[in-house]
Amino acid sequence: MKFCSHCIVDGELQPIIEGLGQVESFCPTCGKRKALIYDTDVHSELTEYFEQLLEIYTPESMLPADFPDEEKNLLVTELTDRWHIFNNKLNSTDVYRIIRALCAEKYTSMPSLFDARIGIAELNDKEYLKDHSLLRSNSWDDFVKFVKNHNRFHSNHIELTILNRYCSFIRKVYKKGSIFFRGRISSEDGFPVEEMGAPPSDKVTAGRANSAGISCLYLANDLDTTIHEIRAGIFDYVSVGRFELTQDIVVVDLKAIDHISPFIDGCDFVEHAINKEHLKRINLEIGRALRRSDSVLDYIPTQYIADFIKSILHEGEPEYAGIEYNSTINLTGQNLAIFYPDLFVCTDVEVYHIKELEYEKERL
Ligand SMILES: [Zn+2]
Numbered sequence: 600m601k602f603c604s605h606c607i608v609d610g611e612l613q614p615i616i617e618g619l620g621q622v623e624s625f626c627p628t629c630g631k632r633k634a635l636i637y638d639t640d641v642h643s644e645l646t647e648y649f650e651q652l653l654e655i656y657t658p659e660s661m662l663p664a665d666f667p668d669e670e671k672n673l674l675v676t677e678l679t680d681r682w683h684i685f686n687n688k689l690n691s692t693d694v695y696r697i698i699r700a701l702c703a704e705k706y707t708s709m710p711s712l713f714d715a716r717i718g719i720a721e722l723n724d725k726e727y728l729k730d731h732s733l734l735r736s737n738s739w740d741d742f743v744k745f746v747k748n749h750n751r752f753h754s755n756h757i758e759l760t761i762l763n764r765y766c767s768f769i770r771k772v773y774k775k776g777s778i779f780f781r782g783r784i785s786s787e788d789g790f791p792v793e794e795m796g797a798p799p800s801d802k803v804t805a806g807r808a809n810s811a812g813i814s815c816l817y818l819a820n821d822l823d824t825t826i827h828e829i830r831a832g833i834f835d836y837v838s839v840g841r842f843e844l845t846q847d848i849v850v851v852d853l854k855a856i857d858h859i860s861p862f863i864d865g866c867d868f869v870e871h872a873i874n875k876e877h878l879k880r881i882n883l884e885i886g887r888a889l890r891r892s893d894s895v896l897d898y899i900p901t902q903y904i905a906d907f908i909k910s911i912l913h914e915g916e917p918e919y920a921g922i923e924y925n926s927t928i929n930l931t932g933q934n935l936a937i938f939y940p941d942l943f944v945c946t947d948v949e950v951y952h953i954k955e956l957e958y959e960k961e962r963l
Pocket of ligand 1: 602604605606626628631
């Protein structure tokens with residue numbers, strides 16, 4: 600079985616295939632030309648990675664009777680949907696053939712791991728979850744209820760050492776000079792550059808990544824996302840500021856959570872499987888659009904997370920300058936919440952007139 604470095608998208612495995620240096624005119628699996636090939640008849644470098652990952656799985660017939668059905672999947676589904684190891688252009692038959700060829704010995708001794716549904720037993724083990732889950736009780740909703748209605752500042756629902764470790768897996772560097780945008784609804788004349796930044800502390804209202812009174816600069820990566828995020832109405836004028844980064848910074852990139860390789864150093868497969876879901880939820884919550892009926896209390900859970908990330912130090916200095924998350928209003932857009940607004944300078948403002956809006960609807 601031959602496949603190539605393009606067939607695999609995992610950040611740890613891809614360089615291994617590239618390092619083998621076997622170039623062929625095309626990849627028989629994905630069709631890529633001039634491909635760097637891995638041939639299971641010749642190479643064995645990837646086998647141990649997959650064998651170790653397979654160790655965490657139990658075939659359906661051996662799982663406890665109360666193991667939830669929705670957590671049982673075929674191995675192919677786990678490798679593609681949970682771990683994102685393969686290029687999503689490959690179909691499930693390709694993935695199945697690759698994994699069977701890579702783990703031929705394991706297949707002979709335990710075919711049910713490959714052919715029947717499997718599960719990670721710890722996902723349903725309360726004792727295990729208590730020690731290894733970012734959310735100790737394993738429920739985001741419990742945490743939300745607690746910080747909204749019981750005790751705002753001293754929750755034990757989040758295992759902060761785990762959150763700290765995962766932040767280090769999804770750190771992202773932005774270089775001095777990087778450009779982002781911020782919009783404000785304005786008059787036809789627009790705002791001057793000095794009025795485009797975050798408001799002063801005494802005027803700061805609560806946001807998804809900041810409490811009232813704590814300044815935070817919300818930026819987007821492009822014009823479209825900026826206009827969507829401020830939810831401009833038809834015929835509104837919008838001032839869009841261009842913000843330039845004044846020094847290199849590191850942010851926590853919550854939307855990268857799906858792309859953390861399970862094979863990264865210091866990462867435990869089972870713990871990763873559990874916590875990945877929680878981090879995806881946090882990304883979603885920070886990016887979620889507010890409805891008019893939402894109260895400022897709805898911001899508290901994500902403010903708690905943002906404040907913790909802001910408090911992480913490295914050699915006495917703050918480690919992260921902000922958080923990056925997906926825009927749920929403009930699906931291809933990205934947003935940044937910057938804890939220290941002075942890191943950016945607004946260099947230019949352009950005024951836009953909103954001429955048309957598109958409404959997407961769904962009958963309930
Ligand atoms: Zn390929």
